[in-house]
Amino acid sequence: LAKTTQPISMDSYEGQEVNITCSHNNIATNDYITWYQQFPSQGPRFIIQGYKTKVTNEVASLFIPADRKSSTLSLPRVSLSDTAVYYCLVGDVRNSGYALNFGKGTSLLVTP
Amino acid sequence: DVKVTQSSRYLVKRTGEKVFLECVQDMDHENMFWYRQDPGLGLRLIYFSYDVKMKEKGDIPEGYSVSREKKERFSLILESASTNQTSMYLCASSAPGANYEQYFGPGTRLTVT
Numbered sequence: 001l002a003k004t005t006q007p008i009s010m011d012s013y014e015g016q017e018v019n020i021t022c023s024h025n026n027i028a029t030n031d032y033i034t035w036y037q038q039f040p041s042q043g044p045r046f047i048i049q050g051y052k053t054k055v056t057n058e059v060a061s062l063f064i065p066a067d068r069k070s071s072t073l074s075l076p077r078v079s080l081s082d083t084a085v086y087y088c089l090v091g092d093v094r095n096s097g098y099a100l101n102f103g104k105g106t107s108l109l110v111t112p
Numbered sequence: 113d114v115k116v117t118q119s120s121r122y123l124v125k126r127t128g129e130k131v132f133l134e135c136v137q138d139m140d141h142e143n144m145f146w147y148r149q150d151p152g153l154g155l156r157l158i159y160f161s162y163d164v165k166m167k168e169k170g171d172i173p174e175g176y177s178v179s180r181e182k183k184e185r186f187s188l189i190l191e192s193a194s195t196n197q198t199s200m201y202l203c204a205s206s207a208p209g210a211n212y213e214q215y216f217g218p219g220t221r222l223t224v225t
């Protein structure tokens with residue numbers, strides 16, 4: 001399993017763009033990068049997944065440089081409701097017998 | 113709509129009791145997972161199953177066992193509950209080849225006294 005490192009916590013004001021970076025220096029060729037969001041008292045929720053370059057959906061963007069040793073989750077114009085824990089996961093997710101390592105995540109606090 | 117349900121939201125058990133946590137998914141998913149979540153430790157995988165009657169140990173299987181007799185149901189068993197098993201337990205499921213997109217249940221907060 002590729003080890004990931006992400007900040008324990010981040011603070012932001014409403015309306016700002018938030019970038020959460022995750023380091024995964026020993027990422028393998030078949031590994032994908034996935035991000036989840038978890039609100040208090042709920043299970044995590046899938047946000048976005050990518051392999052290389054940039055992926056964008058209605059919730060976030062994911063930037064992956066060419067060496068794939070890190071990735072950045074970008075949340076545009078955050079609101080108070082984006083306060084949550086964000087998890088970066090790396091693994092060969094096409095393999096059904098393979099499980100993801102959620103780790104401790106980054107706790108994002110958005111304030112007015 | 114995708115749904116993963118867990119048998120209880122809150123559960124209080126005594127030390128030494130046998131505890132069953134049930135999880136049911138209605139998405140016909142092959143893969144199912146049990147995690148526990150503790151403050152400061154994040155989510156840790158206990159067991160997972162990628163087919164009926166199949167199971168694989170996760171990072172912290174000690175003190176737990178699982179049962180997968182039917183595709184839609186994955187049970188976590190604490191053979192003899194201990195206070196250090198007080199935690200939030202989360203169940204998830206995913207389609208084959210799509211472990212990146214796991215669907216989680218609401219969680220069961222278990223307290224062992």
